[in-house]
Amino acid sequence: MQFRAVKGMNDILPEEIGLWHELERAFATTARLYGFEEVRTPLLEPTSLFVRSIGDTTDVVQKEMYSFEHHSEQLTLRPEGTASAVRAYVQHNVNASEPVTRWYYMGPMYRAERPQRGRYRQFFQAGCEVFGDPGPACDAELLAMLVGLYQSLGIGDLRVLVNSIGGPESRARYRELLLEFLRPKAAELSTESQSRLEKNPLRVLDSKSPLDKQAIVGAPSTIDALNDADRAHFEELCAQLTALEIPFAVEPSLVRGLDYYSRTLFEIQSDAGDLGAQNTLVGGGRYDGLVKTLGGPDVPSIGFAMGVERVLLALKGRELGKPPLVFIAPIGNEAVRAGLVLGNRLRALGIRTEVDGREGSLKSKLRRANSMGATLALVMGEQEIAQGTIQLKDLAAHTQLDVAQSEIVQRVRERMQAAVPVEANS
């Protein structure tokens, strides 16, 4: 019996982990730079948390959650991060100790969708949430942060899309406007859209069905239905983005699928790298009513989540240098024992070291040293042991010299000092 990873869940092998580390570090560094602090919440939450926050008419809740019962508790593997963050924010009364809270998180999410490029059943999200700031300044700042992050990673072809669906009042009004527009055309819509027309008419807007695209031509835009306060919020956001010199487009068809959003919605897309049809790197928006919905105080909030695998796809093709390494090649038992001791002395100095204790020819060991991208090789054979030396080989320069055993650590340290520390690119 040959075991395989569960469908839609991927192993991340050492070959690709370097890019993950780079992205994780870049995201965390950027988020901290903007005043965010990390939170880690459980992967498992009460099922009702997601039903309440995401909405029971959404696809995520209706057919994509990994839910089960354990000792008569209904539990779900988190399909997204915002609900958990809000739950933790409310549970710990965070609003009582500070007026504004900025959190970031990273971790796996679970949705039982049909996998394809850029969409997996276990996938990683990196996200930020701001509690207690009604915006629009923090809305603009989030977008500035994201654009800066992607640019610093070298991802090109960025498209920043923004929209506003307004608060509850504007949203209700828009719903009616849209229904008035669509009802006469109901027969022209795709069957999916027909069935959800009355339940969730906004979803028709971002349908990719040609029928629906045709039908919504000339439809009222969400912007048209905004009340004065919502409109002022959105217009100021646009002005701030312009001031920050962030190119953006107002996209009236941008309506997020999760029910909790209000006012600002945004999305950043790219066609860089190997991204397939799933070209949305990050999506987010404001959810001013969610904290209250989940039993907390009336605190306005905004957040985003980016798909880590998608950002990685956008980066694909980039090579990372291997971290510097000292490769110890001892021949014979006596040399291997000495090599083990030497290896630990070097590691104690923070020098990444591999000891090749295998039986085998020196040639095979040096071949491995080379394929590992080692900076230095230390040859310890009969000859060296006999004369109390170790041969220090510089793999790149093709030079070698015999060094007394008593001096080898010092010599290696001098050679490796120029090299980048292990953490920097591993």
Added chain:
RNA sequence: GUGGGUGUAGCUCAGUGGCAGAGCAUCGGAUUGUGGCUCCGGUCGUCGUGGGUUCAAUUCCCAUCACUCACCCCA
């Protein structure tokens, strides 16, 4: 849930109704103990699985499973 594509060596893929192939990787040799390039050689396969047609199936047919891309939806 719907539709398309692909399953042959560790990887990327050729190929044929009649002995199973290449490149890369790996291992060894050319150099008794010296890596990158070069040259020579070796190892590695139930040709996804099950059934059918046939003297003969990896090839043709049917089924099935897996992977993959796209739709839906989403990050």
